[in-house]
Amino acid sequence: MIVFLLYAAIFVASFYIVKLVVQKTTTDYTSLKTVTFGDESAVRPNRIASFVSIGTIFLLWGAFTGSSWIPGFLHAPGPFMGDATFTYTATANGQQPDDAEVTIRVFEVGTDVEVPIVDLGEGWAKNDADTVGAWRSGLVRVDKNDEYGRDDGHTITAxxxxxxxxxxxxxxxxxxxxxxxxGTLNFEPSKGWQMEPIWLPSPEAVVARFGDIAANGYRGSSLWAHLGISLQRVILGFVFGALVGIPLGYAMGLSDWFRGWFDPIVEFMRPVPPLALIPLVIIWAGIGETGKVILLFLAALWIMAIAARAGVSGVAISKVHAAYSLGASKAQIMRHVIVPNSLPEIFTGARVAMGVCWGTVVAAELVAAEQGAGMMIMVASKFQLTDIVLMGIILIGIIGFGIDILMRFAEKALVPWKGKI
Structure with a gap:
């Protein structure tokens, strides 16, 4: 909750600061335009906001993990480490209450530590010492060295x-x-606001893990082999889905019979998440490579069919009538009117389908895969190697974003008339 509140506060503060600076230094004529659609839209991504957004996420990540890449004064309060002390009061049968001090050395988990040496004191309740890892807790048997133990009615009262x-x-x-x-005491050192590395490693830990796996590989394959096999599966599934889905969508957009026949099937399958199909695909095609490609094919098929159908249905009937009036044949109308006007919708569907396929391949690789980004994440999670899990998530996001950028460039190159006709 604290992280989200800080993120919201930075968002609001950045918005007003940037707007104030921009208004004083420039005149934004673009914002005075009437907002339309397509390439003439006045709404453009604010690059300053993009950089501030990424920087904010990195800053919060480093601040709440104690990263050495972030100045110390920006760190969130961390867990207590060092020697902690407290005093307990004990009673025993026939004895006056006595006080003793407990010293507990709180250490970073994974480092060697020695139990502190303390003076036992002069009373029947003796001083104690123990160790506890940061973000952990531990029982402290303070009666184990007292002159009167539990058999003598040893009880801690304060x-x-x-x-x-x-x-x-x-x-x-x-x-x-x-x-x-x-009646045994349990000491839990203050955790502060920082996250334990097992839950959220620091940025430098993730980068170090990336360098190690990039150099040495993971489970017998290089990092690039894992990412390459995932990308190969996505491309195969998407291509097959497009090869079937686009003609199906065209048929549904041009023929009432095809629309009536396939519409219930497409609309039924469209909301079914691809992950729900994994058990069925395993039964039908096994756990090998074929099953994974079939799952990705099904993930892309319905999206591409709906995109193509929407593209055809969205063609203005006036353009078709104009082409007929000029003597165009049905083939020419298809070639010069239907296809060009439907391509923008198809490319939009293709971007969505690629994103869904890239997200689905990770889940597909969770089942009996020997290579792939999903396999890396699954195996690492079993051993609580959160740095590998986080590294895999970041790489998946970067590659997915890169794919989307490439498809945007392809759309601009192949469909330059988008938003202009």
Whole structure:
């Protein structure tokens, strides 16, 4: 919640600051245009906002993971590390209440640490020492070295002067001291606001993992082999889906019989998520490469069919009548009117289909795959290697964004008349 509130605050502050600076330094005539559609739209991405957005995400990521790439004063409060102390009060049968001090060394998990040496003190309740990892908690058997143990009625009644009983807890300067149902103290050091690396590693940890896997590979294959096989599966599934879906969409847009026959099937399958088809595809085609391509084919098929159908249905009837009046044949109308006017919708559907296929291939590779980005993420998650999981997610997002940019360029090159006719 804190992260989202900070993100929203930065968004609002950046918006007003950038607008104020732009208004004082330039005159934005574009914003005075009447907003239309297509290439004449007055709404364009604000590149400053894009850079600030990416920078904000990186800043919050580093701040809440204690990244060395972020200045220390921007770090969110981190977990307590060092020697924590608290005092407990104990009673025993026939003995006056006595106080003793507990020293707990809180250390970074994965590093070597020694139990601190403390003076036992002079009372029957002896001082204690123990260790606990940061973001962890641990039971502290303070009675194990006291002169009177549990067999002698040893009972803890207070922590730092605050009464405590089973189920209660006391907050200290270093963390929370609770008491279990059996009367054993449990120390949980303050966690702060930063995320534990097992949940969210720092940016430099992810980059270091990327460098290691790029150089040494992962599970017998190079990083580029994993990404390449995923991309190959996506392209095959998309191409087959387009080869079937586009003619199907044209047929549905041009023929009432085809529209009536296939419309229930397409509209039924359209809302079904591709992931729901995985069990059925496994039963039909097995867990090999064929099954994965079939799943991606089904993911692209319905999107491409609907895009082609919408493209044909959106052709202005006046253009068709004009072509007929000039003596055009049906083939010429198809070639010079229907296809050019439907291509923008088809390219839009293709971008959507590629995005869906790229997202689906990760799930498809979760099932018995030996290579692929999804396989990397699945195996890493089993061993809680969050840096590999996050690295895989980032690479998937970058490649997916790159594919979309390439398709935009292809659309501009192949359909230059979009928004102009």
């Amino acid at each position: 922590v730092n002067g605050n009464p405590i009983k089973p189920g209660d807890s006391v907050e200290t300067d270093y963390g929370r001291v609770g008491m279990s149902a059996k």
